[in-house]
Amino acid sequence: MIEAIDLSKIFDGKTVLNNLNLKIEKGQIFCLLGANGAGKTTTINLFLGFIKADSGNAFINQLDVSKHPLETKKHLAYIPENLMLYPYLTGLENLEYFTGLARKKYSQNELHEFLLESGLQESYINKRISTYSKGMRQKVGIAVALAKDAKVLLLDEPTSGLDPKSGNEFAELLIKLSHQGIAVLMATHDLFRAKETGTHIGIMKEGYLVDTFPSENINHSELESLYINHIK
Template sequence: MLSNRLRLQAEELRVIRGGKEVLKGITFAVAIGEVYGLLGGNGAGKSTTLLTFLGFLDLAGGNARVNDALVSEDVVAARRSIAYLPESASLYEHLNARENLRYFLGLAGSAGDDESMEAALDRVALPAEARDRRLADYSKGMRQKVAIALAILRNTDTLLLDEPTSGLDPTAIDEFHDLVRTLADDGKTVLMVTHDVYGACQVADRIGLLRDGRLVGEFSAPAGGRIDTEAVHRAFSSREAV
């Protein structure tokens, strides 16, 4: 059951990067407890959209709001209420999993205790024997799991996930989708960027289709059901607006 209260709002967002208009006035909103998937090909503006909610980019027009507040007015407050999972898990290679979690949680102001850290690492199925090894020795998927554990441990109301299943094996992807659903059921808001049509349809309540910096269509899951993968796939492959 979705709440009507909105947690993330993009209002006519326009962003110019390197002289090119990457976002051309997109508008959408994500409610409390909702999983919103942003689908699109390479260069569609998916990751850029996420970065606007974190205040990492200057807006050429429009507004980004987190919990009704303009991000540009208090960027630190916006970041504190969001757990962000970047596309390639950007953690320290010279630290092990536990050290990474402890450090970044420290920066977030939430001192994670050993017990909850182990629980989060268990939840993302990171092998126990790997937890004391430096990330330099990890595979891409293992790093991604540590980053997901960090996002879980942040225990924020909102999660921004940039290609979260990239590098994960099929089993881990399924487990991750289950995790996202559980978090949403607990009232967390999830904005997920992906080009995995099947994965997005499995987990999202709504999907927005981005093409060349414009939101060209939206799909909603029917009550108690899932979004029609075929319909989304057709729209994704088509050059027409939905």
């Protein structure tokens, strides 16, 4: 579903991503951990096609991102750290717009259902986004992924700044989506959430993916020690 083969990116002569090799299958949640500047967001941006790789390839659903930039986007949904939507439109209108851009057509009732499924309170569905909290906007982002029938979900520190309750709700949603067969790549600083949510964890340092392992093989304190050791 998500694959990187020898993927590298250089910015201003500095290698920010070095020969990344990664494969995330259907139903897996891969959490990328690492300090700021480790290359997590660069990896996400390369899969999104927002930046071009200097070498190697990024694949979404077996399609090379650099060769099929528009086609690959049909299969993915993206939620950044601070998901910004159109403040003058309601949650429902935002969802309708983004699913429409993905060439998906739904009735107002179906869109309504997607928003409820993503955990948004019904009373907020027809309110303007300007009245939403960050957690509520993230839920609209999940609703877009659901409505878009995305095969791949790319998340860039999505739980950063969320209160614990919202963070938990978001994690539950991710697990639910993975059970539906979606492959998730999530860049995060949150070790606890990575252990709780992820099926696999990768640690990045200075552009290198220095370690990967299934999350079930490690407990919270082991993960913390391992992480600190790697980023020293």
